[in-house]
Amino acid sequence: MWYPDAMVRRSDDDALAADWHQLMGRYQRLMCALDRELASHDLTASEFEVLQQLELSDDCSLRMSALAESAHLTQSALSRLVSRLERDGLLERKACEQDRRSQYVSLTAAGRSRYAEARPTQRKVLREEGSDCLVGRAG
Amino acid sequence: MWYPDAMVRRSDDDALAADWHQLMGRYQRLMCALDRELASHDLTASEFEVLQQLELSDDCSLRMSALAESAHLTQSALSRLVSRLERDGLLERKACEQDRRSQYVSLTAAGRSRYAEARPTQRKVLREEGSDCLVGRAG
DNA sequence: ACGAGTCTTATGCATATGCATCTAATGCGC
């Protein structure tokens, strides 16, 4: 069945809006719970995510832009977040030889162990708060 | 197959984490796009959501607590958000007769028309940015 | 009727975030 551009079927749009509404709900609930619980490890959910992406990377090291991409953060948000974690000794910036505009970010030993400590907490929250809204959606 | 509490199957936890990672990505991308586009109507995505929940309510009026719940916002976030929209004349607080702790929030005419103006923009963003990560997930 | 406990909303404070912009470095055409 066909519809002109200017008259997209109302129900399609509304289904999309309903999905988005649901997505917001899941995100807010999980994000708040994670921030609250991870606070005991002095980490926010975003910070944890950055540590995790580094841990999962080949040599625990990524370029800023790649890290921003994989942690779903803005370039500016990542820049500041990395500054915080660097100040706390959890990771370090290293200049890139090939392109002196770029920086490599890598986990320190402290960063790896902080991540190891925090991971069970994060997983517990995901199990407790997210089992009804995450499981089976990995596709 | 059975696993002791302290040793939940690694793959289950990791699947949950992968789902959460994906959820974050979808949320961030859509939220940013919505904020950017809705700015042309002087609205944030959260503000739009509040207007929408009011519009969808029976008499365009809800108690603060109910509104916070249905818009997926913290009580404090909603309180300030409502103050902003009230200052802009898009909605108004009304005292509740039965319980003088409570407030009713209701759309003004300006609020309803602002919502009507903004909705096509929001729907357009959902269609363009969200078609690949929302459709079919309404359940 | 009084007081303890609960609920509803507002607010002080600290902070994370996005956008716009800036600087420095790189690449590309000529």
Added chain:
DNA sequence: GCGCATTAGATGCATATGCATAAGACTCGT
């Protein structure tokens, strides 16, 4: 080699947010 466009990352600024708490209103037991 020299400009010009592009790219990487840092930062000024304004703002939205969460947590903790405050203040006022309600409830219920005694």
